[in-house]
Amino acid sequence: MAELRDLKKQERNLRKTFDAIQHFLDTFDAERHASQLDIRLQRLDMAFSEFHVVRRKIELLTDNVSYLSEADTKESDEERAERLETLAEAREDENVRIMLDIEDQYCHLKSELVHWKADMFGSATAGHCSTSQDTAVGFSRVKLPDIRLPTFSGKIKEWVTFRDTFRSLIHENHQLTTMDRFTYLKSSLAGEALQEISAVEMSSVNYDVAWCMLEKRYENTKLIVKAHLDSLFSVEAMKRENYETLNKLIGDFEKNLLMLDKMGENTSNWSTILVHMIC
Incomplete structure (x- = not known):
């Protein structure tokens, strides 16, 4: 189908946009390329949105393709339905894989661009003295991407x-x-x-x-509490009497007790049962 071929060509071109941005990052030079960061970020977001639209159209067109060839004309209705269901599942798996791949690539490229943008911002303000006005508008000296x-x-x-x-x-x-x-x-x-x-x-x-x-x-508080209680009851017994294993035993207990306290459980009254468990 001509429309399907055209959509797949658009999809390939959008992938090339992602590749071009990756090349931009691989060859990034702060002095020459810093001014392009905002443009590249906008182009990346636009390409990602367009990819979603094109991929959806491809999926809809592909769903309408008939998979019954001349060699399959002797199939029973049940065999044909089973085969088409298997093909539909395979097609859906492929669509999911493609979208997960492109989302992974998008997230990677976006985080790299944001990192460089934050790095440039940090460099530009390195010589600026912090004032109460800076704090008021929320300026931070921490570079989050790091x-x-x-x-x-x-x-x-x-x-x-x-x-x-x-x-x-x-x-x-x-x-x-x-x-x-x-x-x-x-x-x-x-x-x-x-x-x-x-x-x-x-x-x-x-x-x-x-x-x-x-x-x-x-x-879900109940499930979180249950998970930490399960961990308390499943702490492994010491196999050797030494500092490392004793430290791990106590550490596992304390970690779960702290989380239970955080979830609103009053563990201060559990001393008798906890001592019994540890022993």
Whole structure:
């Protein structure tokens, strides 16, 4: 189909835009290229949005393609339905793979561009004395791209730590745009947690939607408390009597108790049972 060929050509050209931005980053020279950072960021966002539109059109056209060849005319209705279902599943898997690949590339390129932009901003203001007015408008001397954000894969025990760290560094940082926050969020998720928001299109208006989806899914006090209680009861016994294993035993207990206290559980009255467990 001519329309499908044209869409695939558009998709290839958009991928070339991503490759061109990657080349720009690979050969970045601060003196010559600093003024292009904003333009490259805008072009990247535009290309990513266009890619979503083109990919969706390709999916719709592909869904309408008939997979019944002359060699298949002797198939029973049941065999034909099963074969077409298998092909549809394979096609859907391929579509998901393509979108995940392009989102990974987008997040990588966006974070690199934001890093260089922050680096240029830091260099430009290095000689500027901090004033109360700077503090009032929220200027920061911390370069966020250099901060290692925690990765959240969907384990309920890790949610509170991830949530608090991400809120402090990214979610409540008013120097970042909502698109920047979304980029950081995507790059900080993995596994089940990333899959949870995979259907949310990358755009500035959808950041709050994605964050609310994560909170709705993982902000479950009862499950978090249960997870830490399970960890307390599953701490491995010491196999050798030495400092390292004793330190690990006590550390595991303290870590889970601190998180339980944070979740509102009063563990100060658990002394008898905890001593019994440790012994």
